[in-house]
Amino acid sequence: MKLSDMESRDLKGDQPETLENEPDNDILKVLEYEGITLEMLVDAAMELYVPHPGIETREKAEEMFIRELKIAISDPNLSLLIYSGILLERQGITGNLPGISKESFEKDLTFIVADEVIGMSISKYISGDKGMFEFVRFDKAKPGILAQMGPFMDDVLAGLIGGVSANMYTRAMAEIDIQ
Template sequence: MNSETPPLLEYLEKKGITLEDLVNTALELFVPHPGLETEAKATEMLREEFLDALSDVNVSTLEVACFRAQEDAENGLIPGLSKERFMGRPGLVADELLGLAIANYIAGVKGIFEFTRFDQAKPGILKKLGPLTNDAIGGLVAGVSSNVYTRAFRNPK
């Protein structure tokens, strides 16, 4: 991987989300596994995996779409979805579906399982984000976290 900052990371930084926020959010639900026994090793592997995912144009497209949808919903621009209903919940499931799609794209079914953990706990940066963006970032964190655990299982060192 080159040392260039992925464009999606630059986009997220403009939204107030850093690579450290992403890593720390994943670490809040860290469970030691064979090949991934320490938080230091997890941090290293998470950083690598985040940089890889953040370099994927499809992840970029999905994430930006969610952030744009969040802005549109907050401004009452999504047909049939008032600002009050958007912020009031329950009833909206599109946010969950988008988060699941991101986790699934990055890590498959294992990512979906991990998304459920992150969506229920809302660790780290997730609790500070809106309904659509917390699931978008939750899907990213879940997919990356799942890939890290899978990689560690395959290559225990």
């Protein structure tokens, strides 16, 4: 069925205030299906870890990163942004993206910026402008699993890790101030 074949109907009328039923699939499971584990995300984040007030040790940083990641991915909008990158990566691998050949996709051409836009959107959605700075840091360095990913997924993961890392550092400072 094509989108244009759908009946015209008011899909937004009478909406509930919360999601109905619990989702069967969370984004970490989807990432794991793609070969990207929680451990890989944490390892990539920790490659660029810098001791900071409130997270003076790598162990504390790992714990806070996982906590912030779980908070972030509890938002279905973020999960959908990540999933869109996964779908684009899959389509690029098979040569099915409109306007770009499989060969061009594999070269990660610099004039194709949709991957960067998605990565920046993810990081900014999680933690605003601070996340954007962290996205750039992770996108340039490509630590851990990021170096092994294709054109969309390296930016999706850089956005996710960058946004979560920014929140990790911010929350660590806030928790010191509260004590």
